[in-house]
Amino acid sequence: MHCDLLCKAFNSVRQRFQVVASTSSTVEVLTALQQNRPQVVVLSSDLQDGPLSGLRILPEIRRTYSETKILMVMASPNKEMVIEAFRSGAVGVFNRNDPFDLLCKSIEAVSQGQVWARSEELHYVLTAFVKSPKPPKLDPKVEGRITVRESAVVRLAVEGLSNHDIGQQLALSEHTVKNYLFRVFDKLGVSNRVELLLLCLHDQENAREELAVKKGIARRSVAE
Amino acid sequence: MKERRIARRYGLSLPVLVGVPIESRAVAASGKSRDISTRGIYFTIRDDISTGAKLDLTMIVPTEVTGGPEVFIKAIGAVVRVDKRMENGEQPVGVAVAIEMTEIVRNE
Numbered sequence: 001m002h003c004d005l006l007c008k009a010f011n012s013v014r015q016r017f018q019v020v021a022s023t024s025s026t027v028e029v030l031t032a033l034q035q036n037r038p039q040v041v042v043l044s045s046d047l048q049d050g051p052l053s054g055l056r057i058l059p060e061i062r063r064t065y066s067e068t069k070i071l072m073v074m075a076s077p078n079k080e081m082v083i084e085a086f087r088s089g090a091v092g093v094f095n096r097n098d099p100f101d102l103l104c105k106s107i108e109a110v111s112q113g114q115v116w117a118r119s120e121e122l123h124y125v126l127t128a129f130v131k132s133p134k135p136p137k138l139d140p141k142v143e144g145r146i147t148v149r150e151s152a153v154v155r156l157a158v159e160g161l162s163n164h165d166i167g168q169q170l171a172l173s174e175h176t177v178k179n180y181l182f183r184v185f186d187k188l189g190v191s192n193r194v195e196l197l198l199l200c201l202h203d204q205e206n207a208r209e210e211l212a213v214k215k216g217i218a219r220r221s222v223a224e
Numbered sequence: 225m226k227e228r229r230i231a232r233r234y235g236l237s238l239p240v241l242v243g244v245p246i247e248s249r250a251v252a253a254s255g256k257s258r259d260i261s262t263r264g265i266y267f268t269i270r271d272d273i274s275t276g277a278k279l280d281l282t283m284i285v286p287t288e289v290t291g292g293p294e295v296f297i298k299a300i301g302a303v304v305r306v307d308k309r310m311e312n313g314e315q316p317v318g319v320a321v322a323i324e325m326t327e328i329v330r331n332e
Contacts, residue, residue: 160295160330191231194297194326195262201285202234 006042009100016104024048026057033065040111042103044096045074045081055084062089063171069110073103082121083128092116145187153180158197231261238297240267243280255316257283264323265299268316277303279321294331299323 007022021032025048033041041061047053054072061070072090074081075097085093092110094103095118106116117125146154149170156166163177170177181193190196240255255269265281273279283297300323307318 158295158328159293160328189232191262192326194328195231197285197295197297197328198234198236198260198262201236201238205236 013104017107026053029054029057030060033061033068037065038068040069040071040107042071042073042094042107043090045072045085052081055081055088058085058088058090059168059171066171069113071106071110071116077121079124082117082124086117086125087128093121146184150180150184150187153177154184154196154200157181157193158200231263233259233261233264235259238286239284240265240269241282241284242267242269242271242273243282244271244273244277255319258318260297262323262326264304264321265301266318266320268318270314270316272317273303273306273319275303275306279303281321281323296329296331297326298329299326301325 003022003024007019010017010019020036020038023029023032029041029043029047043054043058043061045052045054047057058070058072061068069092070090071092071094072085073094073096074085077093077095082093092106092115094106094116109116115122152170153166153172156169161169163174163181166172166177167174172180185191185196188196188199190199236257236259238257238260240257242253242255244253253269253271255267257265257267259266260283265283267281279301281299281301283299285295285297287294299321301321302324303319304322305320307320
């Protein structure tokens with residue numbers, strides 16, 4: 001119902017947008033995306049499949065259609081939902097109760113590569129970003145031997161994430177994660193992810209000791 | 225003497241929680257690792273442990289090292305050697321364990 005009304009409203013501003021599909025279930029959304037590859041998806045957080053079903057398919061859309069900008073429409077954008085939407089790949093959040101003209105503006109903004117959120121919502125995201133842990137500090141000796149992508153996989157693997165979870169976070173398939181890990185094992189001469197963690201810890205400890213020695217030498221030189 | 229190790233050892237000093245199942249009741253103690261490989265661990269502990277005992281081990285990886293959530297290395301193994309305690313009896317004892325299984329677990 002809401003979907004149809006919205007579609008009619010968009011048709012009234014045809015000069016600004018071309019609506020390529022309008023659907024209301026997760027399966028239909030994914031099919032429509034595959035068939036049309038739109039520039040922007042206006043996705044409700046709650047689809048026919050149940051509450052937050054729209055939010056749940058965000059990572060899959062992000063992973064499969066990385067060129068498509070996702071504007072998440074929410075009935076009442078609360079802190080957790082806003083953070084989750086941005087974390088899952090949305091580039092904008094829109095309050096369903098806001099006027100239609102504002103929705104048009106938000107679509108144009110995200111299609112041009114801008115982020116759409118109220119300052120309060122941006123504040124949620126920034127606060128979550130500040131609170132989130134820093135990426136693990138891999139030793140440069142380990143990092144120097146592997147590519148940037150491989151090191152991202154290593155960071156998550158030594159945090160105990162499964163291949164599936166690593167894939168979700170880095171928008172990779174499980175199979176690709178497995179390939180990256182095997183390549184890293186081969187390069188670093190380790191046999192599994194526990195040994196990978198041990199190697200990272202060991203190299204880090206060595207680096208710290210080397211740094212302490214250098215600092216000690218520097219301090220002695222200053223004293224002399 | 226012939227080298228018999230099949231996995232590389234890493235000299236790492238990590239806190240180790242040691243679970244010793246005694247008559248089906250798990251008793252926990254804490255120690256400190258001296259070196260770890262994927263096949264074995266050597267740690268020191270103040271409590272008495274006998275050769276042959278099956279242990280549940282949890283090595284704690286400090287968060288400042290991973291930069292993310294706290295991570296544990298969980299292992300199951302059997303004691304293969306216990307180094308003799310010093311004469312005064314208050315020194316920690318060294319324990320060598322052959323590991324059967326290891327995994328990385330996140331503290332979530």
